[in-house]
Amino acid sequence: MKIKKEVTIYDLAKELNYSPSTISRALNNHKSISKKTIKLIKEAAEEMGYRPNNLAAGLRNNKSNTIGVLISRINRPFMASLISGIEETARKAGYNVLISQSNDKYENEISNCNTLYDSRITGLIVSLSMETVEMEHFQKFVDKGIPIVFVDRVPDNFNSYKVVIDNYTAGYSATKHLIEQGCKRIAHFAGAQHRNVYRERKKGYLDALREHGLPIEDNLMVNFKTLSFEEGNKATKKLLKSANPPDGIFSANDTAAVSAIMCAKKMGVEVPEQLAVIGFNDDPIASIVQPSLSTVSHPASKMGAISAKRILDHSINTYDTGVSEVTVLGTEIIARDSSLKRTKVLESE
Amino acid sequence: MKIKKEVTIYDLAKELNYSPSTISRALNNHKSISKKTIKLIKEAAEEMGYRPNNLAAGLRNNKSNTIGVLISRINRPFMASLISGIEETARKAGYNVLISQSNDKYENEISNCNTLYDSRITGLIVSLSMETVEMEHFQKFVDKGIPIVFVDRVPDNFNSYKVVIDNYTAGYSATKHLIEQGCKRIAHFAGAQHRNVYRERKKGYLDALREHGLPIEDNLMVNFKTLSFEEGNKATKKLLKSANPPDGIFSANDTAAVSAIMCAKKMGVEVPEQLAVIGFNDDPIASIVQPSLSTVSHPASKMGAISAKRILDHSINTYDTGVSEVTVLGTEIIARDSSLKRTKVLESE
DNA sequence: TTGTACGCGTTATCAC
């Protein structure tokens, strides 16, 4: 098969009787080139089907106008929206987005890190895998002055940009919301405690209980591995069958929360009357399940946009302070049927 | 801030008293280099913190070990899973994945196409935007022998790889399923008819009705713009309020199908007894809504994996035939509560 | 089995 040869700035130069440098400058809107020449050259480029070669430009500049993204899995509502926000912002600025999934494996995270590095990305956006504890694999980016933005699941011990929500307050508010609905024994579905997000949500939960004089019991706190539907199902069944079952559950994600609702219904436990439930994330399923799931909003797309902006705005000067620059976004309690006991009571009055 | 200089094959060459070419060959496992030397060089590379520069290699080879993905939106379950499948397969083969969203706009699709081209991707995977009719913007890939794989939403008039499901059969089977459940007046929520997927699903719907002697009525076929929740809601309300409402709905996606279920329930119409519903895609919400939504499975992740494989396996020789190579995957009817009238009847007997 | 030399397409520097 015949393959068309590529049109380069040399071809343009020959065609227009300019030097390659002039062509290059014109295409990049260099100020030393007259408007007229720029217009002329750009039109010719368009007509001759010229397309810049990012590889060559990247090699020359030692960076590639590409943002690398390293997350656990794409096919989760939160992550998909996060990437969507990153992509949109990056593209508007003329940047490409490289993605990679760790599947929550430390090993994968390391190797993906390397591959992204090999592409000489302009910056890296990371949401840590469940397993990750060590942070060495990110050092090479720092050494080269490549900005890293950690989103949502961030490290405790690594200086960089961070974009997070206030997980503590969110956890506190979610729990307080259940308390306000009259719950006296509130269980918590907790995620891996070495990850900031889950640890802080739990802290908020604990403080809310304490401040309101409610019991803190080990058997009301379930430590999940992945906060999956199956795990949630099992945990709920066990809780509801126990001698002294909870009358409320604060789950650290929506998936497990929904499983709790469905499990309770199956067991004949009424939600929210006998068991109020609140989740976290505001996934699409939250408004579909019945009763609809109360939850905490999580501005995924916005977090993505901000993360991308951080990289685009990054200048080498702002980076050597060895200090973390943290952006904290607000969240909101979204009260739906799964927790609104009082409303129900009022309706039946 | 001090930035570490990069380690190149020249540094390795100097350090090990080899020529750069030997280093290059060793790192690429060239057969002319002895096992021993390869091992020696690789270990030294590792130790000295050498990392290949994909930009330079890409420039040299005129391609970048990168697969470009061009889709409408990432934050839809089907698309997220598709990308997930692509990414997994690509990464195993040492390829990177560049993503871009068209947001269903023709203009964006064109400009994203160009940007991806500028990065000299190895191959392109595309699911067409809703708007796209013209296909010129893909021509430059063909001219350069860069393989294109169209997935799911594919063009009718463009030779390339295609990975699809049998939408006609799926539409036919879904409709037939409703007929078997005793439905006599079946409505259809149809997507944009210039897109193969929606057109064929509708064709299957029509043929199933015809073959079973059921009425085909214009007012039972609703043409949607985006198959959104809101659109579905409105359409359902209108249908159920009509003089002669349907007793079944086949929706071309799950989002609209779920909205139909929720709308019907709100209006006091029992699902599936008075209105059976079947959707398409098997999104997570399908198994959460109540009654759970019958639907058609859509092997998103597998389609992604196959698409990526197509590009990885592509060799220049297999491409100049001007013929489309189409991969058709099977689907399955997933019968859940929203359509199983008979089961309900049996239960109450 | 290894080395030399060149070029991939671009841009920054220096010169005019």
Add this chain to the structure above:
DNA sequence: GTGATAACGCGTACAA
């Protein structure tokens, strides 16, 4: 305002 030249890091044809 424009041109000549070198350099980015790598892979390979050719030579040894």
